[in-house]
Amino acid sequence: MNYPYKTREGGATITIFVPYDCRNHCPFCINKGEYANPTGFSVEKICESIERMNAVTPYCDYVFTGGEPLANLDSLQKMLDKIPSTHKVYINTTLPVSEYQSEEDVVTFTRRNRDKITCINVSRHMQQYVVESNDQLLTRLAVPFRINCVLYQDYPAWALIPYLDRFGSxxxxxxxxxxxxxxxxxxxxxxxxxxxxxxxxxxxxxxxGLEGCRMRCGFHFDYRGLEVTYHKTLPYSTIVEQDAHSGVTYAILYDILIKQNGDIHSDWDGTPLNLEAYRSAVFEAHDLKWLTQIA
Structure with missing residues (x-):
């Protein structure tokens, strides 16, 4: 059934799948298959979709993922240039360097976009699945960064302390x-x-302490002055829920996806977004909030 949309103030987060792949094969990645056949992938189509979405929610957050956003800095720049400064922009990356792209190229890119990029989320897993750039590169980035680590299946719990010591320094x-x-x-x-x-x-x-909402939560820790969060999220982005006051049933959107070919989806299973219906979305206060906080 089709329900009217509801989303948080500012609009649902828009996640963009860049139209080029990474060289990695992380076992928990569910996107790899999408990049096997790049037919129809288009930077231009993605840029058109960014413009359409900006006209509807000019203050929502954007996330670039893939694939590997930093694998093609020229294409990433074209997409970034379409996003006005009213949005926060996050980039999920392994921070790749190679014979085709130096550390200096990455640093220069962050300097050029220091007023555009809110945070770079750098994947660094305890079990190495990718070739990692030098940790020293993190200190040269001109934008804030956060280390992301998926604790997959039988992760080595004994390695938690060395891992935290590594990045705490x-x-x-x-x-x-x-x-x-x-x-x-x-x-x-x-x-x-x-x-x-x-x-x-x-x-x-x-x-x-703990913060959370319908869709995701974060358990917060302090490790010798290092801020640590344990994040959990549901594997979909739409929750159907009846409003307690109006009795209206809404499709509550947390994420909207712009795919590699520019198509716009309302969930991770390929459900297309009804853009005209989204123009009339009901907005609610952001429901991610502190549930418990320990002084």
Missing amino acids: IPGSSVQFRFDYTATTPDNLYEETGDQILQDLKKIAVYT
């Missing part, structure tokens, strides 16, 4: 550990007692 670092979201359900989203990752973190870091 880098100025400006924070770390977000991520649960394998393909295994997240409404029943285990807020589970604590049976969550091994959460219990492992509580053994080595100071727990400072």
Whole structure:
């Protein structure tokens, strides 16, 4: 059934899948298959979709993912240039350098876009699945950064402390550990007692509180002055819910996707966004909030 849309103030986050692949093969990546056949991939079509979405929600957040956004700096720049300064922009990346792209190229790119990029989320997993650039490159970035680490299946819990010590020594670092979201359900989203990752973190870091909403949550810690978050999110971006006051049933959107060919989806399963209906979306206060906070 089709329901009217509801989303947070400012609009749902727009995630852009860049139209070029990475060279990595992370076992938890569900996007790799999409890049096997690049027929129809288009920077120009994505730029057109950015313009359409900006006309509807000119203050929403953008996330670039893939693939590898920083694998083609020229194409990424074209897409970034279409996003006005009213938006926050985040980039998910492994921070790649190669014979085709030097550290200096990456640093120069961040300098050129320091007023455009809100944060770079750098993937650094405890079990190495990719060729990593030097940690020293993190200190040269001209924009804020955060370290993202998926704790996948039988992660080495003994390596948590060395991992946190590694990034705790880098100025400006924070770390977000991520649960394998393909295994997240409404029943285990807020589970604590049976969550091994959460219990492992509580053994080595100071727990400072929980924030969350219908879709995702974050358990916060302090590790010797390093900000650490354990993040869990559901594997979809739309929740159908009846409004308690009006009785109207809404499709509540948390993420909108611009795919590699420019198509606009309202969920990760290929559901197309009804753009005309989204123009009339009802807005609600951002529901991500502190649920518990320990001084």
